[in-house]
Amino acid sequence: MSADRVVQLRWESRRVAAGGGTALSYxxxxxxxxxxxxxxxxxxxxxxxxxxxxxxxxxxxxxxxAWRWSRPAA
Structure with a gap:
């Protein structure tokens, strides 16, 4: 991996408007x-x-x- 290219993984939730003022979370x-x-x-x-x-x-x-992108070109 190159020091100038880094891949991060993050656990995140997304909220989506479901109509009627409600929202769903994924x-x-x-x-x-x-x-x-x-x-x-x-x-x-x-x-x-x-x-x-x-x-x-x-x-x-x-x-x-993503991990292939993080490796320097040969």
């Missing part, structure tokens, strides 16, 4: 890419209480892409 993982301390990308992946295979694969793909 748990998820934010994958944050920083270059020289500045955020350059943020992807939030929802994580349900009973994640499906597709949920797992989506998270793996986002993590794989």
């Amino acid at each position: 748990a998820g993982i934010s994958v944050i890419r920083r270059r020289h301390g500045e955020i350059v990308d943020r992807v939030w992946v929802p994580v349900g209480e009973e994640p499906t295979f597709a949920d797992d694969e989506a998270l793996i793909a986002v993590l794989h892409d």
